[in-house]
Amino acid sequence: MDHHNRFQSITTYRLLRLEFGIGLIASLWLFVDHIGEVRWIPAIILFFYIDLFGYIPGMIAHLRSKTGDIPKVYYVLYNTMHSAITQSAVVGVWALVYGWEWALLVIPIHLCGDRALFGNFMKSFQVPFEPKKLPAFAEFEERLATQFVPSRQAMEGV
Numbered sequence: 001m002d003h004h005n006r007f008q009s010i011t012t013y014r015l016l017r018l019e020f021g022i023g024l025i026a027s028l029w030l031f032v033d034h035i036g037e038v039r040w041i042p043a044i045i046l047f048f049y050i051d052l053f054g055y056i057p058g059m060i061a062h063l064r065s066k067t068g069d070i071p072k073v074y075y076v077l078y079n080t081m082h083s084a085i086t087q088s089a090v091v092g093v094w095a096l097v098y099g100w101e102w103a104l105l106v107i108p109i110h111l112c113g114d115r116a117l118f119g120n121f122m123k124s125f126q127v128p129f130e131p132k133k134l135p136a137f138a139e140f141e142e143r144l145a146t147q148f149v150p151s152r153q154a155m156e157g158v
Contacts, residue, residue: 021116027108034102043103054081062129
């Protein structure tokens with residue numbers, strides 16, 4: 001995808017999830033390799049606070065909504081809490097205040113896990129808070145699949 005066509009094909013979406021899967025595996029490997037040095041209370045808090053503030057309020061609002069429409073603040077909360085930028089700042093501040101510790105690995109484990117395992121990335125205001133394929137997007141995907149089919153010569157690099 002590019003800056004003019006901001007969407008993912010099924011293949012590029014899967015490749016992106018695979019990249020985060022590698023990050024998840026690396027983070028898990030380091031975490032398990034140092035499991036004896038992990039302070040569990042901070043690890044549990046750091047893992048769950050992301051969803052406690054970033055996902056659960058929006059999920060509750062979505063479930064309570066008769067139409068599925070919820071205020072944009074829930075999207076902002078989700079995107080802020082699930083941002084690598086925000087969580088890098090949290091890790092940095094934690095390391096400055098408490099020092100580096102292996103429990104901090106639960107943050108990339110959480111973020112990479114959401115992206116790799118569940119396919120959850122930033123939430124757009126234009127889609128429902130809880131994933132649901134929009135009819136307009138399904139139509140777009142179908143039209144796109146038949147509209148641009150590379151020629152055999154282009155595929156062979158001629």
